[in-house]
Amino acid sequence: MASDAVRAQVSAKWQESFARLNRDQPGITGLLNFSRAFAISLSYLHPRDINDPTVVRSANVPHVRAAMSTVNESRMLPYVLDGYLDEVRKRFNLVQKDVEVFMAEYAESSDPDVIRRLVFRLLAWYEAWTPLPDLGPVILSGYSLTFQTLLFSNLPPTFATGFKALCASTLPSAIPPSASTPTPSDYKMWAAFESLGLIDRFESILASVGYEHIEAYVLEMCKGKWSEPMLEGLRNWMSGKVVPWMLLAYARGAKSTEEARNMLQGVGSRFDFHMNKTLCDLRTNEIFDIIIDFPDSMGALVDLRDCLQRVDQRAELVAALRKANQKRLLHPGAETKLILSQYVATIKCLRIVDPPGVLLFKVADPIRRYLRERPDTIRNIVANLVGDDDTGDSLVDENEPIQPLQQADAEDYSDPNWEPEPIDAGPDFRANKPSDILSTLVSIYDSKDLFVRELQVLLAQRLLSITDDNVERVEKERRNIEILKIRFGEVALQVCEVMLRDMTDSKRIDGHVQSQEESVVHPTIISKHFWPALESTNLIMPGQFQKLQEDYATQFTHFKPDKRLRWLPNLGTISLRLELEDRTVEADVPPLEAAFIELFSDKNIWTIDDLTKAVGAVDRAAALNALSTWVDLGVLKEDEEGVFRLLEVAEEKSALTKGGKARGTEANPGAGGDGVLPPVTQQQQQAEQMRIYWKFIEGMLTNLGNLPLDRIQTMLKFAPGYDQTVEQLGAFMEAARREGLVVVREGMWRLNR
Template identity: 65%
Template sequence: MTHNGLRYQVATKWQDSFRRFNQREPGISGLIAFSQAWDTATEFLKPRNINEPLPPRQYTQAVRVALDVIHKSKRLPTLIETFLSQVESLFYLIQQEVDQYMIEYTSDLDVGIISRMVYRIHEWMKQWTPATELGTAFQSVYINFFQTHLFSILPGGFSSAFKDLIASTLAPEEEGEALKQDHQIWFTFDALGLNDRFESLIASVGYEHIERHVLESCTGQWGEPMLTPTRDWMTAKIVPWMLHVYGRNATSTEEARAMLAGVGSRFDFHMAKTLCDLRTSEIFDIIIDFPDSMGALQDLKECLQRVDQRAALVQSLRQAHRKRLLHPGADTKLILSQYVATIKCLRIVDPPGVLLFKVADPIRRYLRDRPDTIRSIVANLVGDDDSGDALVDESEPPRPLQAADIEDYSDPNWEPEPIDAGPDFRANKPSDIISTLVSIYDSKDFFVKELQILLAQRLLAAGDDQSDKVEKERRNIEILKIRFGEAALQVCEVMLKDMTDSKRIDQHIQSQKASVIHPAIISKHFWPALESSEILMPGQLKELQDQYTAEFTKFKPDKRLRWLTHLGTVDVELELEDRVVEALVSPLEAAVIELFSEQSEWTLDDIAKRVGLSQTNILSKAVDTWLDLGVLASAGEGVYRVLEVSVSKGAEAKDHVHRPTTVEMEMPPVASVQQQQAEQMRVYWKFIEGMLTNLGALSLDRIQTMLKFAPGYDRTITQLAGFMEAARREDLVTVRDGMWKLNK
């Protein structure tokens, strides 16, 4: 039963196929006609070797009838398969030519060879393309088949060669590349499927061309914005090229614009990214060159809105700061200047301040650890910075120090924080430069104390004719009151008042008994601690001091005058046998030369005993001053004598008067903030020593908590840790597992 059924099915199908091929003709005449039509169609479609001279192929009536017969017989798919098999069998001819062209290109590296190869492959493709009368479906199958086999025979080096060919279409005209105006080749690429196959490679050629132009034209050009000129260049050079690549089939301007919209946006994005990467790599030097680099900052601001490179900018700038700025070889003034320039530049690039917050944190921490940061900032505030680079714009009016911003959610213009802002961003965003610099430290008290020290030095160094300088300092203090408040600068007001009172007291004493001494009389408790000295003034210098003290006591019987003999200057006139020497020297130098009025020869040890100074190195510098002026001469090891007659000029130097020689004076030695803090911490050492003696080993937190009960203690735990570490280096204490104890 099974075999009979199968035989019946086979017989039925055979009869159906026979009737279809026979076209219901009598006998086998229809089958013979189909066979003839098949031969005619296959002969017409058979691919030819274009290297052989053959007559052109013609679509005749016989071919049309044959194809119609095959179509009615439903054998057209078989005909297509047969045709494609014939094409495949002759594809070795194309491969041979491709290999030959690639060998020539490898030898000459001439992109014209690749161009000729492409056109040659296209000739093969056109020669084998079925007639249009066969329908688009037939041609579509053939094109896909041809392209697939073409990609399979292309050698590995074709991608690089094809990229060079594409690059030649973008080459400047002056370079004389072979295909700079050959637009037809793009249609050939499209016909062979190369545009779709190598789409990313073609785009990379455009990207690289843009990158070269940006690097060549924009590197180091910071004065003017370069983004708009670069876009104009792209419109003139890149867009026409893009039109051939991506919009060659457009029939109107609007259609071309629509076709280029997406790809044009990608090219513009790449241009912005390239310029952004360039400006990111140059950002440190751009900041140094500010404000002459305003154009580059505007470019960077616009590019960051187009390209998400904010994290790369922060990383690049922080890395540049670590390498070029935040190291011991950089001067504090330079770091501050660069920090201020960074603030100004990043506020232009990113007005909300997120980038500045992330970049500034390492600079602020580094400056906080530098001992002279406060002094540099304060010196700039009061106009004592002679570097020529002011941290504060003089045209900017002084404003009070600004506290951290407080969120006002009822403000209709309130905006949420940027998405890349950190948790502490809003609390650290003062708007003006001075507030930003002061916010480096936790309290403004450090700056106020440094202001007092600097003011004391400047007032004490003012000299006899000090009215103008004192008034200048008074104006500075009035300006600083606006920033720090009047209460914070009350001590400075007392210091200025002391200078005014000192002049008034000196005028009164001079009216009672004229003296060549004009001291600056200050209040001990309102001035910063001055370094003490044990210098004893000999001879007439001592007499002048005693006379002035007596007159002062008569005028101020409730006050006591204590001389700081190491401060100030003395204008001396020395009468020698052949000359007169005038010089402005320090009190110690005046005391040294005064001793030689008693005897003409002194040893260094004897001089030290008379002036009460144990530091022989300081005393040697004072003696060297008179050696340099030719007043003293060495008479042996540590022995000096007066030169009454100049050795160099002899008798000719008689009655000759030397012009005054001004010896550069150092600023009065006022103890710095750090020195004052260290001295105060030594007072608290007694408390710490008592704790560790009575309670044993203690943690730093426990010591800090107990010290808060000490009168006047206001140090942070970080400052306490620094002091304890210094005590450990002096072997006063030891630490183990965070527990401090006395070193027995």
């Protein structure tokens, strides 16, 4: 049994509770009042089914409010609330049912509007169940926390996608740029989002909606459009279109622009960064083509430069460009000329993007290494320098001031403007002072001597090919050399100077000799040690040619008694007129051809062996080549192998005029028409055989660009059944050249396209 003390205690508690509930009212009136108020509160705070029209919330708000305050005064409100929240939990299946209905509809239609309606429906539930606002924030927040917890735990995963679609649908559509401003219903919806706590809950989704929108817009607007800088326009678009949306999503509560700006600061710069990054990624992917399009792609480069300052993706840019170069540029199929011009464009482009040159250094390295391995790099550079280029577009910018080649010099630390190397420069980075393009190209190789030597060879070729005292061309070469002198230095080009002087001297001497005794010979007299080694043969010019040479040499020695002339008979060209019985043939031919035809003026039939003997020892292939020129001109005819006959009277041209492939086809029986079939010579048979291999050669030249003859021969040996000698191949290629299928230049063959 309880002791007195306990009994007293219980009774004290009871008295106290009673007093609290009764609130100093007489008797138990207070208690009765309280229990009435409690009942009213409970019945008011009842999560009703909003679908059920019979249950109407009692509108007697003051009454309820009085009851609530009574309960509150008795400090029993938490119990009421607990009970209420329990009720909410129990009745949440009503909401759940609605969610399921809407989500099922959404799954069918994928229409974000369904989600929109769902949100409003949820809001209706939420608001219907909200306790009176003047119950204080504690109760309200307790309620909304419970409601949101229940809601989120009941929302299916597909809701996230739907929500995303809904958010996206509120964005101003990118294309066509519509001037849509947020409608009042949008405001309402965002308010609903906030009430339901959806914005906090799905913040990452919201952000990704923004990102994706920006990405799509940037890609749409900027892809492949390089001529103008896009960044400015994008920024305007951001502030004009995206920011209003962001205001809705992130700064609805803002009362002043100042406040809004503060609220948007973090998210705004994230979005701006994302825009820069997207553009940067896009341009990085396009960089190779941007460089190809330079200088029309200036805008893109400026964009890239600005983006790179914001987004640190320099390494990605380098990697992308290196990869693209590897894949698209540095392979055997690309012509050296092409690689060079792309390299030059790369230099120019990356200088815009990154003036200190770190990017360029990293990108250029593989290109330079590759170019160094190519045999014809120097030739191409030099050819371009002297304007000896088919395309005519110069690697070196003509507006660029001509200046001496710059050598990489040691850093001058006493320079007050000295700056340390950029932070991402590699250990072997050489501060590449913005020097001119040519210096950069020349620095691919360790020494410029190679260039000078090549230049000399090229100059020699060009000077010797000037046939008709073309003063202008000599002057042009002289101008070129003057310019190159500035670049390479006077001393290096001294030799070229001598070569040019030889040209003018020759002209002067020739003028003098001609005034003494007219001659058809107009030689270029060269200073032996100042010209590159010229191939010499033991060709002896027969007949009248010998006489012409001797006469001229005698005159020369009269003019310059202490000098003699030594002819290089295999060089130069001769204009001939052949008077045959029924026709005259005029031709400009090399000396060997002239020598042969001169021999035919004595005797109509020669064997090739006799011919070669008569002009000194010449290569059989060269001799065949020379003879085939005349065969093509219809002057000679090869009756049987190695025996040539002069055609005083022209024969039917069929089977004679065309070389190579055509020769074989036209010799087909029945194709002739005159009934007299020319005998199929060995050469024709070979030509027929070679037709099979033409496909191989064609493929080779397509894939590998220029090839020397012996390289073609080596590769053809892999073809089944190929048994031709390199001379035969040479003759065949020569025939193909006459047909216009290929062209040869400095011993390199390539397709004529």
